[in-house]
Amino acid sequence: MPVLRSRRPLPILLALVAACGSREEMPVVVVERDFLEPGSWTVLRARDDAEPSVQALTPSLAPGQGDMPALIVPPPGVVRIEVPAGAVPARLVTRVGVDVLMYRGLTEAEPSLRVVFEARAGERLLAREELELVREHHAENAWRDLGGPEGIALDAPQTITLHTTAVWPDGRERELPHPVQAGFGGLRLERRLARARTRPSQRAPNVVLVVMDTLRADRLSTYGYGKPTAPHLDALAARGTRFDACYSTASWTWPATASLLTGLTPAEHRVINEGASYLVEAAPTLAEALQSAGLTTAAWSANPIVSPARNFDQGFERFQPAGRDFCKTQEFFEEVRAFLRERRDTRFFLYLHLADPHTPLRPLAEGLRAVAPDVPPGFAERSDRLYRATSKGQAVKGEGVIDFEGIATPEERAWTSQLYDASVWSGDHWLGALVAELEALGLTDRTVVAFTSDHGEELFERGFLGHGQSVRSELVRVPLVLAGPGVPAGRVEPGLVSARVVAPLLAGLAGVDFDGDARALSVLREGRRFEELVTFTTRKGSWKGRNLVHVDGVLDGALKLELARNGAPWGAAEPSAEGDSALFDVLEDPGEVRDLSAARAADAARLRAALDEWLGQKHAVGYDVPAGGLTQKLLEDLGYAGDGH
Numbered sequence: 001m002p003v004l005r006s007r008r009p010l011p012i013l014l015a016l017v018a019a020c021g022s023r024e025e026m027p028v029v030v031v032e033r034d035f036l037e038p039g040s041w042t043v044l045r046a047r048d049d050a051e052p053s054v055q056a057l058t059p060s061l062a063p064g065q066g067d068m069p070a071l072i073v074p075p076p077g078v079v080r081i082e083v084p085a086g087a088v089p090a091r092l093v094t095r096v097g098v099d100v101l102m103y104r105g106l107t108e109a110e111p112s113l114r115v116v117f118e119a120r121a122g123e124r125l126l127a128r129e130e131l132e133l134v135r136e137h138h139a140e141n142a143w144r145d146l147g148g149p150e151g152i153a154l155d156a157p158q159t160i161t162l163h164t165t166a167v168w169p170d171g172r173e174r175e176l177p178h179p180v181q182a183g184f185g186g187l188r189l190e191r192r193l194a195r196a197r198t199r200p201s202q203r204a205p206n207v208v209l210v211v212m213d214t215l216r217a218d219r220l221s222t223y224g225y226g227k228p229t230a231p232h233l234d235a236l237a238a239r240g241t242r243f244d245a246c247y248s249t250a251s252w253t254w255p256a257t258a259s260l261l262t263g264l265t266p267a268e269h270r271v272i273n274e275g276a277s278y279l280v281e282a283a284p285t286l287a288e289a290l291q292s293a294g295l296t297t298a299a300w301s302a303n304p305i306v307s308p309a310r311n312f313d314q315g316f317e318r319f320q321p322a323g324r325d326f327c328k329t330q331e332f333f334e335e336v337r338a339f340l341r342e343r344r345d346t347r348f349f350l351y352l353h354l355a356d357p358h359t360p361l362r363p364l365a366e367g368l369r370a371v372a373p374d375v376p377p378g379f380a381e382r383s384d385r386l387y388r389a390t391s392k393g394q395a396v397k398g399e400g401v402i403d404f405e406g407i408a409t410p411e412e413r414a415w416t417s418q419l420y421d422a423s424v425w426s427g428d429h430w431l432g433a434l435v436a437e438l439e440a441l442g443l444t445d446r447t448v449v450a451f452t453s454d455h456g457e458e459l460f461e462r463g464f465l466g467h468g469q470s471v472r473s474e475l476v477r478v479p480l481v482l483a484g485p486g487v488p489a490g491r492v493e494p495g496l497v498s499a500r501v502v503a504p505l506l507a508g509l510a511g512v513d514f515d516g517d518a519r520a521l522s523v524l525r526e527g528r529r530f531e532e533l534v535t536f537t538t539r540k541g542s543w544k545g546r547n548l549v550h551v552d553g554v555l556d557g558a559l560k561l562e563l564a565r566n567g568a569p570w571g572a573a574e575p576s577a578e579g580d581s582a583l584f585d586v587l588e589d590p591g592e593v594r595d596l597s598a599a600r601a602a603d604a605a606r607l608r609a610a611l612d613e614w615l616g617q618k619h620a621v622g623y624d625v626p627a628g629g630l631t632q633k634l635l636e637d638l639g640y641a642g643d644g645h
Contacts, residue, residue: 024346026196028291028292029192030191030193031189031190031281032087033087034282034622035187035189036054036186036623036625037622041071042081043077044078044080050179052073052074054070055181056070056278056629057183058101059141061633066309066630067309070186074164075116075164075165077164078161079162080161081160082159083160087191091151091189091192092126093186094145094151095143095144096143096146096182097141097144098141098180099181101181103133103135112135113133114131114132114167115130116164116165118162118165119160119161120160120161127146164183195292199345199346200447202446205447205485205510206443206448207295207349207447207510209349209351209452210449210452213355213358214456214467215427215479216474216477216478222234222242222481223242223244230425232432233481240483240487241489241491241524242479244494245497246497248478248499249265249500249536249537250266250272250454250537250538251470251471252538252540255269255271255538256454259500260452261279263500263502265500268283269283270624272539275624275626276625277310277626277627279311279312280621280622281311285503286502286506286507294347295348296343297315297318299316299318300335300352302326302332303353303355304324304638305631305635307321309321318339320335328356328426329352329427329430336350337433353454356426360384362380364429367425371418371425372418372419374415374418379415382412390464390465391465391469392547395407396462396545398571399570413459416459420459448483448510450481450505450506451481452480452481455468458472469541470542470551471551472562473586480502482505482509482524487509493524494527495529496529497530497534498530501530504517505517533555533611533614534554535552535614543568546566549566549567551563552615554611556607558585558586561604562583566579568580581604583604
């Protein structure tokens with residue numbers, strides 16, 4: 001089905017608005033066809049050693065460029081796509097490029113490579129671009145818009161062929177000895193519309209979603225922590241509803257955030273690791289649903305991997321990414337404040353992905369004074385090394401013995417834990433500033449505010465500082481607090497719930513259709529279960545001395561099963577076909593240290609069967625696109641790639 005989008009460059013957006021003649025209308029892009037979907041194209045010509053395929057393409061590692069999923073057609077190649085009658089008038093939008101790795105094949109004898117990209121309708125040439133790679137001039141390689149920034153206008157159904165050809169400087173076709181990664185990035189059919197902006201009311205409120213990256217629930221005063229780390233969240237919960245047992249779908253950012261924005265499990269949206277890291281058009285998002293109802297959509301992300309480069313901006317008219325480094329809320333909060341003031345009279349959806357509790361820990365000075373006065377000056381910079389020093393399980397020895405000798409002293413671990421508390425306080429400070437701004441603008445009774453996290457953080461309890469390495473409660477139990485129109489006041493919901501309830505729940509409160517919204521509202525108002533099982537996962541697990549283990553978990557009542565699909569017991573030479581598992585009673589053993597899988601083998605088998613059956617019912621949407629060269633480098637720099645988490 002067509003997908004609503006609005007992510008074109010600003011000049012195009014302004015031109016669309018001007019054409020509409022009204023400042024109260026907004027530009028919206030409808031994606032009629034995503035031609036990267038399997039079965040959307042047919043091969044007419046291909047090299048014997050390289051069939052066309054969908055992969056990530058990286059023309060350059062220079063700033064301003066980026067990875068993009070692309071239909072790779074190594075020259076010479078031709079593919080065919082069909083533009084159906086119901087999808088026109090529309091524009092075929094794509095960018096063409098040659099991967100930066102192709103420079104490795106250039107030599108002094110043959111220092112350049114020319115590739116021609118064409119779109120044709122029969123014998124008629126619709127658009128043409130010629131790219132030249134020149135040895136030692138990598139920075140000049142870049143994406144090119146085929147047909148210009150507006151794409152190729154199509155007024156009738158037709159068959160289009162896409163061609164790649166290697167040529168000599170005189171234009172003659174050139175036969176290449178090896179395949180060249182050349183392709184058509186973001187290949188899709190778009191229709192551009194104008195939609196009226198609507199006005200907020202109690203029955204049709206604004207929506208604000210605050211995701212505080214790396215925030216574990218048990219370090220919040222709102223959830224019983226002994227320090228006053230979250231006075232503003234305390235106040236929000238007092239006038240709304242707090243979910244006492246909310247669990248993320250994953251223990252690290254990419255899969256967890258994709259679930260928050262789509263309401264899908266990682267098994268469905270498939271944003272799970274470097275090998276599948278692109279949020280495909282086929283995954284409907286909360287932003288798209290709200291935009292279709294006339295809400296102005298805007299987002300700020302402090303985490304570099306939650307960005308338009310991986311398609312997390314679906315449905316957002318404005319999406320401000322972090323760049324290449326994590327940033328703290330104080331660096332962009334004034335922009336958020338300006339957005340609220342600008343849009344106070346029109347209905348909006350504001351998504352804030354904040355990262356104050358994420359390493360590097362740089363809390364506000366007031367936060368240090370409030371909850372971490374014993375941390376010595378300058379320790380924040382010294383603590384940065386502890387993340388990488390523990391991220392590969394260096395402190396975890398055989399049979400699970402933890403030894404921090406030579407890695408982190410007791411004082412360093414204690415100070416880091418206190419720095420984390422001060423960073424939680426800092427994030428809560430900005431939540432308070434946001435709520436205060438809504439109050440000052442008179443929007444409190446016309447705005448639903450939701451606060452949650454993508455995942456938690458281990459603070460050395462099991463030998464790590466960080467996340468992604470397990471699915472223990474400190475990493476997957478997250479806060480969820482809502483307040484505003486339609487939300488019961490002063491209520492605590494004790495039942496188990498997955499954080500993937502957030503998207504349908506907010507859509508339901510906004511009065512907008514979204515898959516699961518009715519069930520989500522019944523969870524909020526009647527305490528019913530959203531789904532049979534609460535599950536979570538990581539593909540970056542550390543399990544009994546092995547890294548990069550695929551760990552799935554399920555929580556049913558007090559029993560929690562962790563299943564390491566490619567894990568093994570301590571000392572095993574290789575994983576067995578059935579993997580390894582652990583079972584915990586989270587009520588009697590909240591620290592999850594006593595494995596009951598042997599003593600309660602029947603319960604472990606029952607939960608494994610239920611987990612496998614549950615996941616077997618989840619079908620992936622779209623297609624998998626791995627991280628390209630630029631994203632891979634970013635992940636490595638941030639510690640997410642390889643054995644890092």
